[in-house]
Amino acid sequence: MNCIFCQIVEKNAHAEILYENDHIISFLDIRPVNLGHALVIPKIHYTDFLTIPENELDEIFKATQKVTSAIVDSVKPDGFNIVTNNGVAAGQSVFHFHLHIIPRFDKDNFAFRPIFKNYENNSMKDYANKIIAEIKL
Numbered sequence: 372m373n374c375i376f377c378q379i380v381e382k383n384a385h386a387e388i389l390y391e392n393d394h395i396i397s398f399l400d401i402r403p404v405n406l407g408h409a410l411v412i413p414k415i416h417y418t419d420f421l422t423i424p425e426n427e428l429d430e431i432f433k434a435t436q437k438v439t440s441a442i443v444d445s446v447k448p449d450g451f452n453i454v455t456n457n458g459v460a461a462g463q464s465v466f467h468f469h470l471h472i473i474p475r476f477d478k479d480n481f482a483f484r485p486i487f488k489n490y491e492n493n494s495m496k497d498y499a500n501k502i503i504a505e506i507k508l
């Protein structure tokens with residue numbers, strides 16, 4: 372499979388690695404939103420948030436907290452975003468699941484600027500009901 376993140380896991384492509392264990396690897400993003408922007412990925416290739424097994428997700432989140440803490444202590448941002456893009460429409464460009472850790476600074480001029488929608492009439496309840504019907508317990 373021609374996946375750049377798999378190549379980084381295999382050490383066939385260079386990355387500035389911050390932390391790794393049996394399950395995950397974390398490295399600096401090559402095109403950072405702010406300096407210190409890091410990625411955390413599973414060593415096994417899963418396409419996205421819905422295909423990664425629960426136990427691997429646990430490992431991703433534990434490692435993300437560890438790396439984020441190190442970024443906060445070293446880079447000293449004013450805040451941070453933990454983001455995952457899933458699907459082309461959401462901006463995913465590498466189809467090997469990953470979390471972004473983005474250090475944020477006051478006035479860094481990076482922001483989601485949504486144009487908020489309104490739920491018309493009863494449609495908020497309708498949306499809730501159709502989502503609830505699909506929750507698998």
Ligand code: 5GP
Nearest residue numbers: 375386398399400401402456462463464465
């Ligand atoms: P996505 O757009 O899929 O949410 O995020 C993919 C991220 O991977 C992008 O922010 C991009 O800059 C980063 N990226 C893509 N190729 C490479 C690479 O070869 N090395 C590193 N370190 N980051 C990469």
Ligand code: ZN
Nearest residue numbers: 374377416467
């Ligand atoms: Zn991969």
